[in-house]
Structure formats: structure tokens, C-alpha cells
Amino acid sequence: MSRVLVGVKRVIDYAVKVRVKPDKTGVVTDGVKHSMNPFDEIAVEEAVKMKEKKIASEVIAVSCGPAQAQETLRTALAMGADRAIHVEVTGPAYDTLQPLHVAKILAKLSKDEKADIVIVGKQAIDDDSNQTAQMTAALLDWPQATFASKVEKTGDGLTVTREIDGGLEVIKTKLPAVVSADLRLNEPRYATLPNIMKAKKKPLKKVTPKDLGVDIAPRIKVVSVEDPPVRQAGAVVPDVDALVAKLKEGGHI
Amino acid sequence: MIKSFVKLISKNNVLEQIRYASQALPQLSSEKYNIKRKTFGTIEPSDVGYFRSILGEERVLTDESDVLPYNIDWIKNCRGQSRVVLKPRSTEEVSTILKYCNDKRLAVCPQGGNTGLVGGSVPVFDEIVISFALMNKIDTLDDLSGALVCEAGCILENLDNYVREHGLIMPLDLGAKGTCHIGGNTSTNAGGLRLLRYGNLHGSVLGIEAVKADGTVIDCLRALKKDNTGYHLKHLFIGSEGTLGLVTKVAIHCPVLPKSVNLGFFGVKNFENVLKLYKSAKSKLGEILSAFEMADFDSIDCTVKNLKLPNPISEYPFYVLVETHGSDEAHDSEKLTRFLASEMETGLIVDGTVASEPAKMQTIWNLRESIAGAGLAGGYVFKYDVSIPLKNYYDLVPILRKRLGDKALKVFGYGHVGDGNIHINVTVPQYTKEVSSLLEPYIFEEVSKVNGSISAEHGIGFRKPMYIHYSKDQSALQLMKDLKQLMDPNGILNPYKVLPDAV
Numbered sequence: 001m002s003r004v005l006v007g008v009k010r011v012i013d014y015a016v017k018v019r020v021k022p023d024k025t026g027v028v029t030d031g032v033k034h035s036m037n038p039f040d041e042i043a044v045e046e047a048v049k050m051k052e053k054k055i056a057s058e059v060i061a062v063s064c065g066p067a068q069a070q071e072t073l074r075t076a077l078a079m080g081a082d083r084a085i086h087v088e089v090t091g092p093a094y095d096t097l098q099p100l101h102v103a104k105i106l107a108k109l110s111k112d113e114k115a116d117i118v119i120v121g122k123q124a125i126d127d128d129s130n131q132t133a134q135m136t137a138a139l140l141d142w143p144q145a146t147f148a149s150k151v152e153k154t155g156d157g158l159t160v161t162r163e164i165d166g167g168l169e170v171i172k173t174k175l176p177a178v179v180s181a182d183l184r185l186n187e188p189r190y191a192t193l194p195n196i197m198k199a200k201k202k203p204l205k206k207v208t209p210k211d212l213g214v215d216i217a218p219r220i221k222v223v224s225v226e227d228p229p230v231r232q233a234g235a236v237v238p239d240v241d242a243l244v245a246k247l248k249e250g251g252h253i
Numbered sequence: 254m255i256k257s258f259v260k261l262i263s264k265n266n267v268l269e270q271i272r273y274a275s276q277a278l279p280q281l282s283s284e285k286y287n288i289k290r291k292t293f294g295t296i297e298p299s300d301v302g303y304f305r306s307i308l309g310e311e312r313v314l315t316d317e318s319d320v321l322p323y324n325i326d327w328i329k330n331c332r333g334q335s336r337v338v339l340k341p342r343s344t345e346e347v348s349t350i351l352k353y354c355n356d357k358r359l360a361v362c363p364q365g366g367n368t369g370l371v372g373g374s375v376p377v378f379d380e381i382v383i384s385f386a387l388m389n390k391i392d393t394l395d396d397l398s399g400a401l402v403c404e405a406g407c408i409l410e411n412l413d414n415y416v417r418e419h420g421l422i423m424p425l426d427l428g429a430k431g432t433c434h435i436g437g438n439t440s441t442n443a444g445g446l447r448l449l450r451y452g453n454l455h456g457s458v459l460g461i462e463a464v465k466a467d468g469t470v471i472d473c474l475r476a477l478k479k480d481n482t483g484y485h486l487k488h489l490f491i492g493s494e495g496t497l498g499l500v501t502k503v504a505i506h507c508p509v510l511p512k513s514v515n516l517g518f519f520g521v522k523n524f525e526n527v528l529k530l531y532k533s534a535k536s537k538l539g540e541i542l543s544a545f546e547m548a549d550f551d552s553i554d555c556t557v558k559n560l561k562l563p564n565p566i567s568e569y570p571f572y573v574l575v576e577t578h579g580s581d582e583a584h585d586s587e588k589l590t591r592f593l594a595s596e597m598e599t600g601l602i603v604d605g606t607v608a609s610e611p612a613k614m615q616t617i618w619n620l621r622e623s624i625a626g627a628g629l630a631g632g633y634v635f636k637y638d639v640s641i642p643l644k645n646y647y648d649l650v651p652i653l654r655k656r657l658g659d660k661a662l663k664v665f666g667y668g669h670v671g672d673g674n675i676h677i678n679v680t681v682p683q684y685t686k687e688v689s690s691l692l693e694p695y696i697f698e699e700v701s702k703v704n705g706s707i708s709a710e711h712g713i714g715f716r717k718p719m720y721i722h723y724s725k726d727q728s729a730l731q732l733m734k735d736l737k738q739l740m741d742p743n744g745i746l747n748p749y750k751v752l753p754d755a756v
């Protein structure tokens with residue numbers, strides 16, 4: 001049986017309106033509701049399913065971030081993860097924490113914890129990088145199965161269905177491997193009350209990037225964060241002909 | 254590329270068209286309920302000309318297909334025969350229109366978001382529809398006192414989004430928030446999901462500007478919490494469903510946006526335990542309790558199946574939704590945890606989930622709010638909205654199931670336990686007089702026996718004037734009639750609604 005490591009990131013809840021800071025260095029996070037990155041919820045769900053199907057022996061959730069990342073880890077524990085590791089990164093260091101850093105942390109923990117499968121969301125809904133799974137696989141020199149919409153255990157490896165442009169691709173990988181979860185992989189469960197209560201007592205270990213020997217000095221500099229352009233008001237046209245005429249008029253077709 | 258673009262742009266219109274094309278039009282209300290037209294004037298081309306001279310071409314709709322949606326109510330039970338829709342943009346325009354209509358004895362039907370559930374918002378015969386859709390401007394917001402002043406046609410959800418930017422929320426919230434207007438809410442004294450916490454509109458509406466039938470503008474628009482100067486006239490327009498005057502502006506008190514919100518969704522074994530849980534929630538959660546809602550198995554089952562929504566927990570005979578609004582996350586979550594631990598121990602809560610993440614909470618609320626529309630997917634729904642003393646709250650549901658047998662697809666009950674208000678829905682493949690006569694007046698008689706109200710929050714509208722006497726006695730009805738006579742002597746405002754002909 002495998003040991004599964006799942007990455008869970010705390011992000012601004014997707015139902016919240018995101019605001020750019022006046023100085024354009026980032027977005028406002030103070031006093032804003034956060035929750036687990038939705039793709040990471042899917043990753044946790046898949047890991048927990050693996051445990052229920054006896055493919056996995058243990059599920060370890062990992063989150064890098066400030067103290068509140070522990071709330072996200074508790075959510076993962078309530079969903080069914082067995083234990084959690086909080087990699088504490090705070091203040092300005094957290095502002096500049098990048099996918100490569102997280103990948104290095106996940107790679108190191110995978111080795112330390114003797115994980116066979118790493119599952120992360122395909123991207124985080126805040127910075128939309130879509131890099132962590134790939135970089136982690138590269139650092140570990142493990143096969144990667146990204147954008148998974150179905151994961152099955154076959155023989156001593158995994159058969160993974162991937163969502164690609166125009167259809168589905170089915171691949172087989174050996175273990176250990178890194179998987180990234182796409183939207184249709186599963187429907188994450190709501191933690192039940194008894195499990196929410198139990199999660200409060202599950203083990204949660206705190207480490208720092210330094211403990212893991214990972215340098216988190218920034219590699220990328222954010223120059224400026226801008227609001228998307230305000231959408232112009234639409235106009236109602238009576239029929240398709242009028243619409244086509246308007247589009248021609250605007251030089252769109 | 255261009256194809257999908259066209260699809261996107263016209264999506265809403267297409268949906269509307271499908272809505273009306275795929276379903277047979279509801280029968281005309283006048284035929285279905287055997288109503289006689291009163292002796293009002295009939296609209297002449299010259300009248301339309303006059304309206305155009307005030308509002309311009311675009312704000313006077315006369316095209317049959319343009320007018321049709323204004324003639325049909327949300328549950329597709331009523332259909333009127335209006336041929337003219339007017340869309341004023343200011344109080345002055347409303348006043349000019351009414352003065353003209355009153356002089357010519359032309360009847361009018363005010364319409365907000367047309368989400369009303371008792372047929373009050375659509376005409377019965379050829380009443381002129383006065384739509385408030387374009388009166389959607391916000392005047393002022395005082396973020397210290399919380400007083401918001403706006404026009405009647407502002408959509409509730411837009412107002413809520415607006416005041417949230419200023420650290421406030423609207424004092425009411427209901428499933429129809431994306432469509433209903435604050436003027437419609439006021440005119441129906443809408444209750445909704447958080448009445449338990451923030452009280453009803455007689456408390457939160459601070460002031461009203463309204464236009465009487467003869468065009469006189471009544472200015473009671475002070476945005477004051479306290480104003481004991483003479484009679485409290487604003488209350489005449491709260492809940493009078495457009496029969497005493499047209500509401501053009503509203504001043505309303507907005508409470509502070511809670512810093513900490515939690516939502517629990519629980520499975521409960523039986524109704525007795527729902528009540529026990531309510532009692533416990535009131536004492537253990539105290540001042541942070543902001544909603545206590547319940548739904549039976551069939552309510553949720555029908556919503557999950559018909560609308561393909563996820564149920565976050567397993568299946569249970571009853572579901573309870575508990576929300577808290579507070580100012581301190583740690584404090585609230587500690588209280589909630591203690592409440593949950595204790596009620597799981599007692600077994601009042603069999604299972605469930607809690608969330609404090611906005612997206613998750615929205616999914617759970619959405620399930621609860623969608624029950625109202627879920628039955629429609631299966632055919633026709635008879636909807637009842639009654640107040641019943643809590644100990645008898647759910648009694649009617651099993652009684653009706655037995656009474657209707659296989660004549661109904663489903664009979665289900667859900668609602669605002671905290672306010673003693675249950676919604677009972679009876680779904681049938683299509684409307685029949687037979688089922689109707691098994692339900693009415695039976696339900697109202699039963700409600701009257703326990704001193705309940707035959708209409709807790711939806712109003713009387715077109716569908717219930719003949720039953721109003723089950724909840725109001727002769728003396729009260731006579732005074733209502735006298736008020737109507739005083740304020741609208743020609744009876745042009747929303748005729749055939751609220752008051753029965755014979756009192």
C-alpha cells in the first residue's frame with residue numbers, strides 16, 4: 001500500500017471579491033475569508049478515496065504558509081487525511097513564496113516521509129501558476145500524471161486519465177509518481193461533524209523551510225498587480241442580423 | 254467563434270423564450286377563477302399616446318410578446334390580459350401616470366421583480382402594468398447609522414452587494430434576491446431567511462415615499478430610527494401589496510456586516526427533535542443565531558433530483574440549517590463547537606457538516622433557497638405559506654399526504670422554524686380543480702383552528718382574498734376597507750387583490 005502526500009494551499013475563497021492593494025504590490029488578504037484551494041480539495045478527496053479503497057495506507061496533508069494554514073490542514077484532516085505537516089512561512093517571505101519553493105519543500109517531505117504518491121491540485125486559484133506538480137516531479141525525478149480526471153491503481157502503478165485539448169488521454173505510470181488533480185476528478189465531500197471533531201485531535205507537525213534545508217529566497221519579482229479592465233456595458237440587439245452588422249461595424253469579423 | 258459569441262449574448266433572451274414556448278400558457282386568471290371585470294375605463298390609443306408623450310416610445314410597451322412576461326406570475330399560475338406596460342423612471346412620472354389613470358378610471362397593477370407568490374404582481378384583466386424596473390437608483394447610504402435610501406426598483410441582491418462594500422448588509426435575504434425589488438419586498442412585507450435575527454420590515458424600513466391613487470406624493474422618507482410625529486403612515490404601505498399606494502422610494506436600516514459567519518447543515522431524526530434543537534440553539538448560540546431553517550426529506554430530495562444540486566450530507570427525515578452571525582470568529586466557533594458537541598451527544602443532531610468558507614456556505618444556502626423553485630420542474634405546485642404555533646408546525650404535511658393520496662406527486666414542508674412559518678408545497682403533474690378543492694379551503698380552516706395565519710409572508714394578493722377572513726375578523730376587515738376607500742376611492746390600484754368584494 002502507498003503513502004500519499006497531498007499539498008493543500010490556503011487561498012482567498014472563490015466566492016469573495018478580490019481587491020488589488022492600492023500600491024499594486026499584490027491583493028488585499030487582511031480580513032478576507034480564505035479557504036482551501038478548490039483543486040486541492042479534489043486532491044485530498046482523491047487521496048482519501050485511495051485510503052478507503054485500501055490503495056493508500058496513510059494520507060499526509062502539507063501546507064506552506066502562515067499560522068492560518070493550519071485551518072486549511074484541519075479541513076484536510078476533517079475530510080479524512082491522517083496527519084498534517086505545517087511548513088511555516090510568514091510575512092514578507094510568504095508574499096514571495098513561489099512554486100519552485102513549494103515544489104522543493106514537497107520533494108523533500110516526500111523523501112522524508114517515504115511517500116509513494118504526491119497529489120496536488122493542478123493549479124491554485126490565486127496565482128494560477130500550474131507549476132508545482134511538474135516541478136516536484138522533476139526535482140524527485142518521478143513520473144508525472146498531470147490534469148488527472150480519473151486515477152486507478154493497476155498492477156504496481158497507476159492508470160491516469162488526463163483531460164487534454166479535444167479529448168482524454170490515458171497513461172500508465174510507475175510508482176512513485178506525482179499526480180495533479182483536474183476539476184472533474186471527483187466531487188470533494190463535506191466533512192461530517194464527527195470527523196470535524198476528530199480532526200481537532202489528529203497530529204499536526206510544524207516545521208520551517210530551514211528545517212528542511214530549502215532556500216526560499218525569491219526568484220521572481222512581481223512588478224505590478226493590476227485590476228482587470230472594467231468590462232464595457234453591453235447592448236441588446238434585436239436579432240442575429242443586427243448583431244452581425246454590429247460586429248462588422250466594429251471590425252470584429 | 255462567432256457562433257458561441259452569439260449564443261452568449263442572446264442566452265438570456267433565449268432562456269426566456271424557451272420558458273414561454275416550451276410550456277403551455279397558464280389559463281387566464283379571470284377564467285380559471287371566474288372573476289368579473291369591474292367597471293374601469295378601457296385603454297384607448299389616445300391613452301397610449303399620452304403615456305408615450307410622458308415616457309417616450311421605449312418606456313411604453315404594447316407589443317404582445319413584450320407584454321406577455323408581465324402578465325404571467327412566477328409560478329405560472331396566473332395570467333392577466335394587460336396590453337400596456339409603463340416603465341417610469343422617477344416619482345414625478347409615477348405621479349403623472351397615476352393622476353391620469355385616476356381621472357380616467359384606468360386600473361393599474363404595480364409590478365416589481367414579479368417574484369410574488371400569490372398572483373398580486375400580475376394583472377387580472379387589462380390593468381396597466383406599472384413596472385418599477387427602471388427606478389433602480391441608490392440615493393444615499395449613511396454607513397454610520399446604516400440608513401440606505403433608494404428607489405423602489407432596486408434589486409435586493411444589488412443593494413446587498415452595494416452595502417457590503419460599506420461594511421453593511423441588507424436586513425432581509427430571500428431566495429428571490431437576484432430578481433425581487435426592494436419596493437416589492439416592502440409592499441409584501443417580505444420576511445425571508447434572517448427575520449429571526451434582524452426582524453421584519455416594519456422595524457427595518459425607516460421611511461417610505463409613496464404615490465397615492467390620485468397622484469399625490471406622500472413623503473414619509475425620513476431616514477430616522479425614531480420619529481414619533483403623528484401617525485406612522487409608512488406602515489400603511491408595508492405589506493399592503495400595492496393596493497393603497499405605489500412605493501417609489503424606501504429608506505431602510507442596514508445592520509453591520511458580520512465579521513464571522515458559520516453555517517451548519519444537520520440531519521435530524523424526527524420533527525420533535527427539530528423543535529428541541531431549535532430550543533437548544535436559541536439558548537446555546539444566543540445572540541449569534543441568525544437563521545434556523547428546516548426542510549423535510551422530500552423538500553431536499555426533490556431539490557437535489559430536479560435541479561441536480563449536491564446534498565452535502567447523507568439522507569435524513571429532516572434537515573436543519575443553522576447560521577450564526579457574529580463579530581468574533583474565535584468566540585463564535587467556540588460556542589458553535591460546544592453546541593454541536595452537546596447535541597451530537599444527545600442525538601438531536603444525527604450527522605451534518607459545518608462551514609465558514611463563503612463558497613461552501615453559498616452551496617449549502619443555495620440548496621435551501623432552491624427548494625421554492627424545485628417543485629416547478631415536476632409540473633405544477635400548489636404553494637402554501639402559513640404561520641402555525643410551533644407545536645403544530647409540521648402537523649399539516651402528513652395530514653395532507655393522507656388526504657391527497659396518489660393525487661399528489663409530493664407533499665413537502667420546509668421553512669423558517671424560528672418564525673413559526675412553514676411553506677407547504679404540493680406538486681402535481683398539472684393544475685386540476687379536483688386537487689385544488691381538496692386543498693382549499695381545507696388548509697385555511699385547519700390553520701384557523703390553531704389561530705395561525707393563512708399567509709405568513711407571501712401576502713394575500715389575487716389568490717387569497719376569499720380566505721382572508723380565516724385570519725382577520727370582520728372589524729379588522731371593515732377598517733381595511735375604509736382605509737382603501739379613503740386612499741383609493743376609485744379602486745384603481747391593484748384591483749381584485751387583497752380585500753374581498755364583500756366584507
Ligand SMILES: Cc1cc2nc3c(=O)[nH]c(=O)nc-3n(C[C@H](O)[C@H](O)[C@H](O)COP(=O)(O)OP(=O)(O)OC[C@H]3O[C@@H](n4cnc5c(N)ncnc54)[C@H](O)[C@@H]3O)c2cc1C
Binds near residue numbers: 369
Ligand atoms: C424563489 C423565491 C423565494 C421566495 N422566498 C421568500 C421568502 O423567503 N420570504 C418572503 O417573504 N417571500 C419570499 N418570496 C416571495 C416574495 O414576496 C417576493 O419574492 C418579493 O418580496 C416580492 O418582490 P417583487 O419585487 O418580486 O414583487 P412583485 O412580485 O413584483 O410584487 C409583489 C406585490 O407587491 C406589489 N408591488 C411591487 N412593487 C411595488 C411598488 N413599488 N409599489 C407598490 N406595490 C408594489 C405588486 O403589485 C404585488 O402585489 C419568494 C419568492 C421566490 C420566487
Ligand SMILES: Cc1cc2nc3c(=O)[nH]c(=O)nc-3n(C[C@H](O)[C@H](O)[C@H](O)COP(=O)(O)OP(=O)(O)OC[C@H]3O[C@@H](n4cnc5c(N)ncnc54)[C@H](O)[C@@H]3O)c2cc1C
Ligand atoms: C422618568 C421618565 C423617563 C422616560 N423615558 C422615556 C424613554 O426613555 N423613552 C420614551 O420613549 N419615553 C420616555 N418617557 C415618556 C414615555 O412616553 C412614557 O413614560 C410612557 O411610554 C407613557 O406611558 P404611560 O402609561 O405613562 O402613558 P400616559 O402618560 O398615561 O399617556 C401617554 C399618551 O398615551 C395615551 N394613552 C395612554 N394609555 C392609552 C391607551 N391604553 N390607549 C390609548 N391611548 C393611551 C395618553 O392619552 C397620552 O396621549 C419617560 C417619561 C418619564 C417620566
